[in-house]
Amino acid sequence: MQFLRTLRAVRRTIVLVGVFIYAGTELILTRPKDRVARADWLHRFCARAIKRFGIKVDVIGKPPDKGVLISNHLSYMDIVTFAALHRCVFCSKAEIRTWPVLGWMTTMAGTVYVERGRGGSAVKAAKGMQEASAAGLPVIFFPEGTTSNGEGLLKFHSGLLAQAMASEEPIVPAFIRYHLDQDNGPDVSIADDVSYWGNRDMLAHIFKFLGLKGVRVEVRFAEKPIQFSADVLHRKVAADEARVAVARVGGIRV
Structure with a gap:
């Protein structure tokens, strides 16, 4: 079984390189400059990758075509999945710039990158959200601020959420989870081999992920934006309410 997983991973790595070269060539030739064109490029690239790897995506609800979308965060595949479903702009931590390929x-x-604790970062995030909104693109970010193993929800950071609320755009909660074919064997788990968290080596994790079979992604979107309470001006209260809203979409308790 391990041999078959390795063989599958090697084959898909070659496919990934091909998809990456194709996307890079397309980027160089078309030179998309505005946000809409770049979002279109990312959407095509991610949709192509999802299809080539045979990953099935089950969507419950409708992804918003404007405003702000917030979700739990489990893996680098969250970004690929959301981008494959709809053209969008991500607002993310600056560390993602150092991730291989992604x-x-x-x-x-x-992507609008936010550097925590650095002056002007919030202003940059607000400007990026405004530009995306003006271009008619939804903005996606993960309030947990990092990935987890999927056992519950981490505490939500209030910074980006406050900027999103200040923009007065509707904020729609979503929830993403992964499922695996049981044929992968007893030594494989979603928490360790699909979710990417902690200090794991990213390239090693990607290679192992590419060797998995029967990966299915379930994405749930709320029917309506979050209706914040009267204490909405208190950032911590708003973050807690947003966390509850995301958990409700996923059918979990926090």
Whole structure:
């Protein structure tokens, strides 16, 4: 079984390189400059990758075509999945720029990077959200601020959420989870081999992920934007309410 997983991973790595070269060539030839064109490029690239790897995506609800979308965060595949479903702009932590492949991809797609604790970062995020909104693109970010193993929800950071609320755009909660074919064997788990968290080596994790079979992604979108309470001006209260809203979409308790 391990041999078959390795063989599958090697084959898909070759496919990934091909998809990456194709996307890079397309980027160089078309030179998309505005946010819409870049979002279109990212959407095509991610949709192509999802299809080539045979990953099935089950969508419950309708992804918003404007405003702000917030979700739990489990893996680098969250970004690929959401981008494959709809053209969008991501607002993300600056560390993603250093991620193999995905860092280059998101940078070229016009992702708004936020550097925690650095002056002007909030202003940059607000400006990026405004530009995306003006272009008619939904903005996606993960309030947990990092990935987890999927056992519950981490505490939501209030910074980006406050900027999103200040923009007065509707904020729609979503929830993403992964399922695996049981044929992968007892030594494989979603928490360790699909979710990417902690200090794991990213390239090693990607290679192992590519060797998995029967990966299915379930994405749930809320029917309506979050209706914040009267204490909405208190950032911490708003973050807690947003966390509850995301958990409700996923059918979990927090």
